[in-house]
Amino acid sequence: PRTSRKPEQGMGSKTTPCSPAPLQVVVRIRPPQSHDGGLCSSWVQHVDGATARAQGTKFKYDNVFGPEASQAAVYQASVAPLIDIILTGTSACIFAYGSTGAGKTYSMIGPGGGEKATGMMPLAAAELFRRTARLQQDAVGRSEFELRVSYVEVYCNRVRDLLAPREPRGEGLALREAEDGRVYAEGMTEIRVTSVQQLLRLERSGSKARSTEQTGVHAHSSRSHALLTIAVERRWRGDDSHVGSFHSQVAYLTLCDLAGSESMERAHDGAADDAGIATNLGLFHLCRVIKARAESAAVVPYRDSVLTRLLQTSLCGTAATCMLACVSPAEADAGPSLSTLRFAAVARRMQLTPTAARVVSVLDDDPMAGDVHDHDPQLQRR
Ligand code: ADP
Ligand code: MG
Numbered sequence: 001p002r003t004s005r006k007p008e009q010g011m012g013s014k015t016t017p018c019s020p021a022p023l024q025v026v027v028r029i030r031p032p033q034s035h036d037g038g039l040c041s042s043w044v045q046h047v048d049g050a051t052a053r054a055q056g057t058k059f060k061y062d063n064v065f066g067p068e069a070s071q072a073a074v075y076q077a078s079v080a081p082l083i084d085i086i087l088t089g090t091s092a093c094i095f096a097y098g099s100t101g102a103g104k105t106y107s108m109i110g111p112g113g114g115e116k117a118t119g120m121m122p123l124a125a126a127e128l129f130r131r132t133a134r135l136q137q138d139a140v141g142r143s144e145f146e147l148r149v150s151y152v153e154v155y156c157n158r159v160r161d162l163l164a165p166r167e168p169r170g171e172g173l174a175l176r177e178a179e180d181g182r183v184y185a186e187g188m189t190e191i192r193v194t195s196v197q198q199l200l201r202l203e204r205s206g207s208k209a210r211s212t213e214q215t216g217v218h219a220h221s222s223r224s225h226a227l228l229t230i231a232v233e234r235r236w237r238g239d240d241s242h243v244g245s246f247h248s249q250v251a252y253l254t255l256c257d258l259a260g261s262e263s264m265e266r267a268h269d270g271a272a273d274d275a276g277i278a279t280n281l282g283l284f285h286l287c288r289v290i291k292a293r294a295e296s297a298a299v300v301p302y303r304d305s306v307l308t309r310l311l312q313t314s315l316c317g318t319a320a321t322c323m324l325a326c327v328s329p330a331e332a333d334a335g336p337s338l339s340t341l342r343f344a345a346v347a348r349r350m351q352l353t354p355t356a357a358r359v360v361s362v363l364d365d366d367p368m369a370g371d372v373h374d375h376d377p378q379l380q381r382r
Contacts, residue, residue: 023350024062024322026078027052027341029329030103031067036330043334044327044341052327052341055334059341061348067329071110075123078322083127085320086232086251087135089356093254093314094120097344098326099336100222100260107324108257114204115197120324121228121255125199128232128253143236149199150190150231151206154282154307155224162206162226163189175309180358182252183309190231203228222260225282225307229254235362249359254314259283261343262336282307287343289315294349320354323347 029046044054046066052059063077082092096104110119132145151162158172173185193199210226233250261283285305292300293315302312314321325344327337 020351020353021320023347023352024078024081024320025325025344025348026063026065026074026322027059027061027325027327027344028065028069028074028103028107029067029327030106032329033101035101036328036332043331044329044337054338054341059345061325061344071107071118071120071123074107074324075120078324079120079124080127082253082320082322083124083131085354086128086253087131089234089249089251089359090354091252091254091313091319091357092321092354093256093311093319094322094324095254095256095258095311095314096324096326097258097261098340099262099328099333101330101333102260102326102328102337102340104257104324104326107326108255109203109207113200113207115200117200117203121203122196122200124253124255125230126196128230129196132232139236143234146192146233146235147194147199148190148192148231148233149202149228150188151202151226151228152185152188152310153210153224153226154310157281157306159185159188159306159310160209161185161188162209163191163202164209165189175306182313185310193230199230225259226257227254227310228256245361245363247359248362249357251357252313252319254311254319256311256314258286260336261340262333281305286311290343290347290350293317293351294346296351315350317350317352318355319352321350321352 029044029052044052046064047053047058048064050060050062050064052061052064065074065077079094082094085092094108096108098104106119108119109121110117128147132147136143136145149163152173153160153162159175160172173187175183176186177183191202193202206228207226210224230253231250232253233248235246235248237246259282282305285301285308288304289300289302289308289311300316302308302316308315313319323344325340327340329337
C-alpha cells in the first residue's frame, strides 16, 4: 500500500540539535603482515590511547589503536557511540580512510566477510538488532522498528547498486535530493532485514558484486568506494495521533570503505589511468570538503563529485561522524600513511551539530505494512 507522508504539525524541517561536537577521529595501526616483507620498522608508533608518533612528530586523536587492538575495542571507541545516536533518530556515519592494504576492509567488514565477519559493520548490525528489539519489547505495541539495508559503490564517479538482482550496467544510478536534503541514488535497491545473518549475507553478495570487475579484485576494490547504509525507521502512535495515522522517523547509519588513498598521490605524478583518476577525484574532493569544513569555509564543494554528494548528509554536520584512519606500519607505505595521519589531524577540526531527523505523520491503516517512501518512487523492495 502507498502511504502519504506529511511533516508533523508544528515541526520545522529539523528538530532540536544535540550539542556541537567535533568529528571523532580513531586511528588504527594494523599489525605487520607477511607481504610487508619484514620491513616494518618503528617509523610509526602508538604512543598512548590518544597519540601516535611518526617521523618525530606527535599526532593527537580521539583514540589511537596499535597492532594488538581487537575489533571489539575499535568498535567501542568508534561505532558504539554512533549506535546510541542512531537510536535518538539522528543519522551517523563511519568512514574508513587509508592507503590500500592499511586495514580498511578488515576493520569495516572483517576477514572472511559474510556471517563470520567481525568488523565494525557486523558488530553495528548486531547491536542495532539487539537494541531495537529491546526498545520494541519495552514499549509493547507503541513503538516498532524496521531496518533496511542498501549497498552501493562509487566507481569512476558513478554509482553502482551492489544489491541489484541483475548486474547493473551503463551510466550508473542518478542522484536525487529528498525533501529533507538527503542525497540518494535513484532506483537503488533497499531491502528490509529482520536478522543480522540476513544482513551479513547481503553484505557478502554485495561485496562479491563489487569485486567481480575485470580489472581484478584488488585493483577494483582499491579504486572503488563502498557505502553500506542501514536505515533505522521507528514508527509509533502518539496520543495525538489521528485514527489511521502514525509517526515515523528514519535515521541512517552509513558505513563507508573508501578507495585506497595512495591513488591520490599517483594522480599527481601522472601514472594513474582513467579509473584511478576518477577515483582520485572522489577522494580528492572528499579531502577538499573536509578541509573546507575544518576551516569553516563559507562554501563547501559537496557538488564536485558523486562521492561527496552521497556523503553530503554525513559531512555537512547534521550527522554524527567518525573517521577511522587506517595506517600500515610497512616502510613501503610510509608516504601515504603519513598523509593519512596528517589528514586525520585536519579532519578532527571539523565541527558537527548532529540533529534528529524530521518526524513525519503517515496516513495508513496498517503501520507495519511495506510502504513506498514518497521521496523515492523507484525504491525497490524484495
Ligand atoms: P585495505 O582494505 O585498506 O586495502 P585490508 O583490510 O584488505 O586493507 O588489509 C590488508 C591485509 O592486512 C589483509 O590481509 C588483512 O587481513 C590484514 N589486516 C589488516 N588489518 C589487520 C588487523 N588489524 N589485524 C590483522 N590483520 C589485519
Ligand atoms: Mg579494502
